[in-house]
Amino acid sequence: GAVVSQHPSRVICKSGTSVKIECRSLDFQATTMFWYRQFPKKSLMLMATSNEGSKATYEQGVEKDKFLINHASLTLSTLTVTSAHPEDSSFYICGYSYPGDTQYFGPGTRLTVL
Amino acid sequence: GENVEQHPSTLSVQEGDSAVIKCTYSDSASNYFPWYKQELGKGPQLIIDIRSNVGEKKDQRIAVTLNKTAKHFSLHITETQPEDSAVYFCAASNGNQFYFGTGTSLTVIP
Numbered sequence: 001g002a003v004v005s006q007h008p009s010r011v012i013c014k015s016g017t018s019v020k021i022e023c024r025s026l027d028f029q030a031t032t033m034f035w036y037r038q039f040p041k042k043s044l045m046l047m048a049t050s051n052e053g054s055k056a057t058y059e060q061g062v063e064k065d066k067f068l069i070n071h072a073s074l075t076l077s078t079l080t081v082t083s084a085h086p087e088d089s090s091f092y093i094c095g096y097s098y099p100g101d102t103q104y105f106g107p108g109t110r111l112t113v114l
Numbered sequence: 115g116e117n118v119e120q121h122p123s124t125l126s127v128q129e130g131d132s133a134v135i136k137c138t139y140s141d142s143a144s145n146y147f148p149w150y151k152q153e154l155g156k157g158p159q160l161i162i163d164i165r166s167n168v169g170e171k172k173d174q175r176i177a178v179t180l181n182k183t184a185k186h187f188s189l190h191i192t193e194t195q196p197e198d199s200a201v202y203f204c205a206a207s208n209g210n211q212f213y214f215g216t217g218t219s220l221t222v223i224p
Contacts, residue, residue: 043216093157105157
């Protein structure tokens with residue numbers, strides 16, 4: 001299967017700071033990417049979807065000014081959590097896919113906001 | 115929109131026994147059904163998938179069945195091993211969006 005990397009794997013930051021998470025597809029170029037948030041023992045909650053050449057489409061209830069997504073290229077996407085607060089602490093996972101194909105996930109980033 | 119339900123939420127089996135996880139979906143436009151395995155602290159990994167033009171697919175100890183009419187699909191793991199212990203997610207896709215089940219925590223008891 002495809003290889004997707006995410007960095008950092010875990011980050012601890014102070015409340016009010018911004019945190020950037022990188023997601024790279026290492027061996028394929030995908031047109032669609034997804035960012036998910038996962039709470040302990042819960043399913044993946046889709047935050048936003050972005051297609052090549054267009055801005056991200058955010059799911060209802062997700063603040064686009066707080067969770068900035070940049071689909072820089074077919075192999076790189078970043079999620080920036082701005083002015084992070086303790087309630088933003090979570091496991092963030094990115095995913096890449098081709099239309100009609102499966103979705104490949106990154107290993108996830110554990111964010112802890114103190 | 116699509117609604118994917120998954121059962122059971124937790125499942126414990128003895129090593130060597132079989133495990134079955136079931137999912138239902140609501141949108142007849144869904145045509146792709148992957149299954150993912152997620153180990154603690156890691157991202158989900160695709161383990162098997164099936165498309166709507168196929169009724170069953172098998173890969174060694176893992177198999178998936180699909181009933182389009184009833185809108186349900188199942189994951190079957192035979193001869194379970196302790197390393198099969200993980201959370202398993204089903205998903206349904208219409209080719210663009212993915213909708214995930216709520217997950218099944220499988221524990222294989224040695």
